[in-house]
Amino acid sequence: MNQFSPKISPIYRRIFLLALFLTAVVILILIFPMIDDLIVMLIIALVMTYIFKPGVVYLEHIGVHRAISIMCIFLLGGVLIVLGMMFFIPVLIEEARTLIENIQEVDFAAAYANVIGWIDQRLPGLSSMLGAGPDQAEAWLSGISKAFSQFLGQSTRVLASAVNTLALLSVIPFMVFFFLKDGSRFTKRLIENVPNRYFEMSMSLVYRIDQQLGNYIRSVLVESAIIGVLTWVALEILGVKFAIVLGLLNGLLNSIPFFGPLIAYFPIGLVILITYDPPALGLLWMVIILAAVQIIDNALAKPLLIGRSVDVHPAMVLLAVLIGGKLAGAIGMFIAIPAYKIIQVIIVDSYTHLKRYHLI
Amino acid sequence: MTTQEDKPGNSSISTEVEWVSISLGREKRDSDTRRILSSLPLFSNLSIRDWRELMGLFHSRTFLDDEVIFRRDTPGLGMYIVIDGNVSILDSEKGAGVEIARLTSGDFFGEMTLIEEIDRTATAVSVGTTNLIGIFRPQLKDLMHRRPRLGLILMERLARIVVNRLHEANQRLTECREKLKEESKH
Numbered sequence: 001m002n003q004f005s006p007k008i009s010p011i012y013r014r015i016f017l018l019a020l021f022l023t024a025v026v027i028l029i030l031i032f033p034m035i036d037d038l039i040v041m042l043i044i045a046l047v048m049t050y051i052f053k054p055g056v057v058y059l060e061h062i063g064v065h066r067a068i069s070i071m072c073i074f075l076l077g078g079v080l081i082v083l084g085m086m087f088f089i090p091v092l093i094e095e096a097r098t099l100i101e102n103i104q105e106v107d108f109a110a111a112y113a114n115v116i117g118w119i120d121q122r123l124p125g126l127s128s129m130l131g132a133g134p135d136q137a138e139a140w141l142s143g144i145s146k147a148f149s150q151f152l153g154q155s156t157r158v159l160a161s162a163v164n165t166l167a168l169l170s171v172i173p174f175m176v177f178f179f180l181k182d183g184s185r186f187t188k189r190l191i192e193n194v195p196n197r198y199f200e201m202s203m204s205l206v207y208r209i210d211q212q213l214g215n216y217i218r219s220v221l222v223e224s225a226i227i228g229v230l231t232w233v234a235l236e237i238l239g240v241k242f243a244i245v246l247g248l249l250n251g252l253l254n255s256i257p258f259f260g261p262l263i264a265y266f267p268i269g270l271v272i273l274i275t276y277d278p279p280a281l282g283l284l285w286m287v288i289i290l291a292a293v294q295i296i297d298n299a300l301a302k303p304l305l306i307g308r309s310v311d312v313h314p315a316m317v318l319l320a321v322l323i324g325g326k327l328a329g330a331i332g333m334f335i336a337i338p339a340y341k342i343i344q345v346i347i348v349d350s351y352t353h354l355k356r357y358h359l360i
Numbered sequence: 361m362t363t364q365e366d367k368p369g370n371s372s373i374s375t376e377v378e379w380v381s382i383s384l385g386r387e388k389r390d391s392d393t394r395r396i397l398s399s400l401p402l403f404s405n406l407s408i409r410d411w412r413e414l415m416g417l418f419h420s421r422t423f424l425d426d427e428v429i430f431r432r433d434t435p436g437l438g439m440y441i442v443i444d445g446n447v448s449i450l451d452s453e454k455g456a457g458v459e460i461a462r463l464t465s466g467d468f469f470g471e472m473t474l475i476e477e478i479d480r481t482a483t484a485v486s487v488g489t490t491n492l493i494g495i496f497r498p499q500l501k502d503l504m505h506r507r508p509r510l511g512l513i514l515m516e517r518l519a520r521i522v523v524n525r526l527h528e529a530n531q532r533l534t535e536c537r538e539k540l541k542e543e544s545k546h
Binding site for chain 1: 419421428429439496505
């Protein structure tokens with residue numbers, strides 16, 4: 001029997017572990033503002049590594065040296081990024097600029113007053129009872145606008161510090177190259193320092209986490225791309241304006257489980273209401289298109305993509321997204337679920353591994 | 361006076377001697393490891409490139425006397441090769457089990473778990489300070505994706521080893537049955 005592990009009651013052990021976990025969360029939240037750009041950069045590099053890895057493995061599989069395989073994939077990635085910037089980004093910027101101009105032209109205060117007036121006609125006194133009378137429109141709109149600009153400002157700050165030109169040109173590719181070239185060697189060195197008692201468990205845990213994260217990130221990326229392209233093509237066929245921006249938005253937001261697609265429907269609906277003629281028909285088409293995209297995603301894409309399931313309660317998704325949004329704005333919202341997934345896999349798998357290896 | 365000046369020089373010479381001996385010791389250990397590994401049917405007659413690839417897969421572990429290497433009924437992750445020292449294979453927990461086998465330098469164990477994710481069927485405990493080389497399933501799988509030719513060679517040899525062990529076990533089982541039959545006749 002190990003003399004250094006006195007018997008501790010399971011309940012105290014659980015309380016201790018919970019306190020340890022909560023302390024770690026608090027410390028993370030406290031130090032996050034100091035190192036948020038570094039964490040964002042690290043997560044971007046990790047995500048890119050997982051995206052590039054199958055390509056590198058494939059080239060190695062057909063006999064190309066590892067370093068040359070990585071260079072080939074980097075070259076291909078670089079060409080795609082340059083082509084994207086040359087053809088896609090200008091169209092996207094133009095569409096986004098026109099969309100913002102169109103939205104600015106809409107008199108939201110008048111629209112709000114109309115809606116409140118319609119409600120007041122049917123349920124008199126309800127709006128003033130809730131403190132949302134027609135005179136409140138300006139206050140509400142300025143509040144929303146202030147919160148939105150604050151939120152975007154925070155995202156821009158984190159993104160600007162993380163993805164500045166220097167990082168894009170040197171640090172992130174360097175990190176990705178290091179992860180791809182020496183990632184397995186680094187993992188091996190890390191595991192070698194683990195005591196014998198925990199050695200096999202640690203190795204199994206590290207590989208399982210690596211496998212799960214890789215599957216998850218690649219699945220989310222493929223699924224988001226499928227949804228984005230399907231939405232773009234369908235909206236383009238219908239002649240809806242800003243189809244590229246809306247497709248991209250729907251694809252991106254789809255990476256947030258449960259709530260992401262719902263959040264995406266609002267801007268799509270708003271654009272259709274503003275630009276499509278007649279708006280009612282546009283909204284009907286929107287419902288049909290988005291339902292079809294979701295059906296195709298659920299029936300065809302999801303069964304083919306392993307590791308997509310997040311196994312997390314919708315309330316936890318909401319909480320994670322809110323914390324992510326609070327810490328790093330819109331970027332934080334997108335990183336929240338992968339970050340949650342990383343923590344979830346580490347905690348759950350550590351626990352199951354400790355049990356399976358008879359260590360607890 | 362001179363002694364004070366000599367001291368740093370002496371210490372640097374002794375450090376160098378120590379370093380050379382450590383380095384020679386490591387080289388000797390590496391060459392011993394290589395010699396033992398290449399004598400095994402699993403790793404014999406491989407090219408230098410294959411060896412370089414394999415060296416990245418091997419995990420060198422040192423176990424002190426009476427240390428558990430793995431326990432029965434825990435998930436099996438891979439096989440170990442004894443470089444020096446001894447390993448006792450027990451049929452159940454340490455302290456309660458009967459020794460099934462005593463392994464020495466050049467022997468290997470746990471090879472079945474390289475092929476399939478199965479629980480360990482015995483407990484392995486080191487006898488004296490023991491150096492082992494471990495090779496594990498996740499890395500072997502990774503190697504099979506990256507270098508399928510080498511992966512196939514290893515898996516074929518591994519299958520042969522497992523088949524031979526199964527054949528031996530079957531023979532022993534038949535012998536035991538015959539013995540039991542004879543004993544029941546008497």
